[in-house]
Amino acid sequence: MGRYIIRRLLYMVVVILVVSVITFGLMHSIPGGPFSREKALPAATIKVLNERYHLDDPLWKQYVDYINNVLIPHITTKPPSTSLSDDCLINVKIGPVWIRWMNFGPSFKSRSRTVNDIFRDNLPISGQLGIMALSVALIIGLPLGILAALKQNTLWDYLGMSVSIMGVSVPVIVSGPIFVWLFGVALHWFPPTGWGAKPPYFLGFLPTSLGWNFFKYAIMPSIALGLGSSAIIARLTRATLLQTVREDYIRTARAKGLPERVVITRHALKNSMIPVVTILGPMLAALVTGTFVTELIFGIPGMGKYFVTSITNRDYPVIMGTILLYAVFLVIANLFVDIVYAYLDPRIRYD
Secondary structure, eight states: OHHHHHHHHHHHHHHHHHHHHHHHHHHHHSSSOTTOOSSOOOHHHHHHHHHHTTTTSOHHHHHHHHHHHHTSOEEESSOOOSOGGGOOSEEEEETTEEEEEOOOOBOSSSTTOBHHHHHHHHHHHHHHHHHHHHHHHHHHHHHHHHHHHHTTTSHHHHHHHHHHHHHHHSOHHHHHHHHIIIIIIISOSSOSSOOOOOSSOBTTTBOSOOSHHHHHHHHHHHHHHHHHHHHHHHHHHHHHHHHHTTSHHHHHHHHTTOOHHHIIIIIIHHHHHHHHHHHHHHHHHHHHTOOHHHHHHTTOOSSHHHHHHHHHHTOHHHHHHHHHHHHHHHHHHHHHHHHHHHHHOTTOOOO
16 A cells, blocks of 8 residues: 555656646647736836746746746755745755745736745635535535435435435525525624634644634535535435445345344445545545635635636736646545545455
């Protein structure tokens, strides 16, 4: 398993390089530039800005310089400075030297902020929202799917699948405003907009306090965002569990006289979770890195807004940074899924 993990981590570097090349090429193929405006800037001003951000260099040099700043750790004796072009996400001091890594560069749109500033301020909020939404999806989806499978063709089955169909059919852009109006404006149960957690964060992204002040802001957006995912989890859990309980080893376990609870929880449920775990990796990566519609509806200052606006503004560093970040989350989530496979099914081995 150890060699497999190391091999997957090496593959992760290759995946990130491929994603970065494709993103960099597509980004620069879009007509216009980061300083194109409806009211055109003077040519001299654009020339100065291009020189400042090295956009007048050949594309291959821009890409090599970017990868050098982002992927390759730099060892130096100089402490971090306040320069926008010298802001690294990771700064570790070991003795007299500094290890500095992940300099995503300055934002072209937010002149006083770097991409790392945007990550520090907004990524933890998107991460908290994503974790809460995934928790809601699991809390709702797993019991619904299990109950529907064990009570097939009964009222509970029809009720669970009806809830699942509603979750898939009603997107956040519909359920979100309904939640805001009903529970935020009409009933005053929860604040209609905002987010309760404030920096500094525990471990860089977790809220330091999990009191009511946090949950009163998180409940509505988490449920609105998690309903669609819970429907997917419920339908997949039902389908796989129905298939598993018809296997020969389940019939053998029942013939040996094992209680039905033990047959379901220890044998059927554990093996039926493999397809569910498969979708949890990409689902978590997508939720954690920011969801534009949910954050916009509930006024949450997450990463989704910056990812969407960076494309329209042609903010190259923010585009590259957010896509590479999503790629890293996706690869790590898939690695975690593969590790969980081996726990769920001992027959799975990675040599």
